Every structure is written in C-alpha cells, then in structure tokens.
Amino acid sequence: MPVSAPRVCGHCGGVHQSGERCPKAAARDRERKARFDRKRPNSSQRGYDREWEKAAKEFLAQQENWWCACGAPATVVMHRRSIRTAPxxxxxxxxxxxxxxxxxxxxxxxxxxxxxGK
Structure with missing residues (x-):
C-alpha cells in the first residue's frame, strides 16, 4: 500500500511523515481543550445528577432502548429537546x-x- 509523502508542518516548520501528528499542534490543542474545560460547568451543574444517572440506566436497560437510531448499541440517553433549551x-x-x-x-x-448562529 503506498504511503503519502512527508509534509512540511504549518505549526513548527518541521517535516512530518504521513499520519504523524505535530507535537506543537498537539500541545496547542491540549491547552485549548484545558481552557474550555476550566470554563465548562460540571455534569451535575448541567443537570446530570444522581437521579438522572439512575433513571438513564433504567431507560437503557429496557429492550426497546438497546439500540441507537444508527444501529450501534445505545450507551447514552439523548434528549429530543436539549436540556439547555428546555430544562x-x-x-x-x-x-x-x-x-x-x-x-x-x-x-x-x-x-x-x-x-x-442566533
């Protein structure tokens, strides 16, 4: 199977092999994610408390709720209308x-x- 040629990185100016991640770009992405996570409320503050966890587990245990619409096994309970817009x-x-x-x-x-966009 052919391998793509090495490329010049736009972040560090170095040469990276196909599929290799630039360490500077990876560090930048980790820092960006850390900044976002510091501002984000925790799961309890977003409405996912112990009561929610218990009810969601029971919901997913019912046979009719074993599968996602895409055909994959269901692992989370999704809201039709988001709790952000309809708490x-x-x-x-x-x-x-x-x-x-x-x-x-x-x-x-x-x-x-x-x-x-609003």
Missing part, C-alpha cells in the same frame, strides 16, 4: 431517546452551531 423536560421520558456516543456528539455539535 423543564430533563426528566420527561417522552423527551428521551437511546443513542450512541457518536450520534450524541453530532447532535451536540449541531446544537452548538445552531445556538451560536
């Missing part, structure tokens, strides 16, 4: 659906883009 629906099971981590991340990113 009163946080514990309403009619607002819940089973999901996988990938679909949850995609929905969360779409919501952030939507809210940012």
């Amino acid at each position: 009163h629906l946080r514990m309403e099971r009619a607002n819940w659906r089973p999901g996988c981590h990938r679909c949850n991340a995609i929905d969360a990113a779409a919501e952030r883009r939507k809210l940012k």
Whole structure:
C-alpha cells in the first residue's frame, strides 16, 4: 500500500511523515481543550445528577432502548429537546431517546452551531 509523502508542518516548520501528528499542534490543542474545560460547568451543574444517572440506566436497560437510531448499541440517553433549551423536560421520558456516543456528539455539535448562529 503506498504511503503519502512527508509534509512540511504549518505549526513548527518541521517535516512530518504521513499520519504523524505535530507535537506543537498537539500541545496547542491540549491547552485549548484545558481552557474550555476550566470554563465548562460540571455534569451535575448541567443537570446530570444522581437521579438522572439512575433513571438513564433504567431507560437503557429496557429492550426497546438497546439500540441507537444508527444501529450501534445505545450507551447514552439523548434528549429530543436539549436540556439547555428546555430544562423543564430533563426528566420527561417522552423527551428521551437511546443513542450512541457518536450520534450524541453530532447532535451536540449541531446544537452548538445552531445556538451560536442566533
């Protein structure tokens, strides 16, 4: 299988092999993530407390909730209407659906883009 040619890095000016990550770019990304995490409220402050964890576990244990819409095993409970926009629906099971981590991340990113555009 052919391998791509080495490339000149835009961050450090060094040459990196195909698939190799620039250490300076990786450090920059870690710092950016750390800054974001310092500002972000913890899970309890975002509405995911002990009551939520217990109810979500029970929800995912039901056979009809074993699979995400994409066909992957369900590992998280997703809200049809986000608790960021509708906190009163946080514990309403009619607002819940089973999901996988990938679909949850995609929905969360779409919501952030939507809210940012307002």
